[in-house]
Amino acid sequence: MPSVRSCVIFGILVPWLSGCGGNSGQYFVTKDEPWRSTEERACLASGAVRENPFIKTKLSLGGPSACGAERPFELAATDGGRVKLQPAALLRCPMIPQVNRWVREVIEPAALRYYKVPLTELRIAGSYSCRPMNNAFGAMLSEHGHANALDVSGFVLADGRRISVKKDWRGNERDRAFLRTVRAGACEHFTTVLSPDYDGNHHDHFHVDLARRGSDGLRIVCK
Secondary structure (H helix, E strand, C coil), X not given: CCCEEEEEECCEEEEEECCCCHHHCCXXXXXXXXXXXXXXXXXXXXXXXXXXXXXXXXXXXXXXXXXXXXXXXXXXXXXXXXXXXXXXXEECCCHHHHHHHHHHHHHHHHHHHHXXXXXXXEEEEECCCCCEHHHCCCEEECHXXXXXXXXXXXXXXXXXXXXXXXXXXXXXXXXXXXXXXXXXXXXXXXXXXXXXXXXHXXXXXXXXXXXXXXXXXXXXXXX
16 A cells, blocks of 8 residues: 655645655645646647657656656657667656757757767756655655656767766866857757756756746746
8 A cells, every 4th residue: 555645735735645755755835737737738639749769658657736747758869869868768748849859959069069979868867756846845846746857967979978067067168168058058948947057956967847937937947
């Protein structure tokens, strides 16, 4: 029998089967956000994401009322399999086209521009995780809890070179330029982009997500 935990919905503590705090036992605040389900269903209906050798449908992670997504996917590679995600990322439908565009339109051209060799891999620090923002007890549910966020810690090139957000954000001129180009380009494809310039929690990765903010849901956070 699953253990019983609690999560906070609209400031009211209610019982919930295991999952609200993830395996860590942390607690978070969540709220009803109908746009999530509407957006995900529209993406699924559009056919923008289809199963292939690099994209696999996974079992539901708990539904849109708390953690999880209605129909999550495991993304193992982008751009026709040319760029691997290591490890594979668990994401909801709307995230996958944006990750593909970020790789194809921003990261791959930046790799060729600065290093003259193709990009072969993204190093993934996190995707789906049922937890509060920044793992802070009592905080709002992270976008990771909705499979609506991706953390990227580094990049691997065809010649074996590895560019690390942690080590190279303040590294040599070329590495700094590459990483800042990647961050700037992410801001064209996601509503939230957080880098080491944002705070200590992001000193070793780029966080990108598709959260809706502001009265029109279109406010961009790019730091």
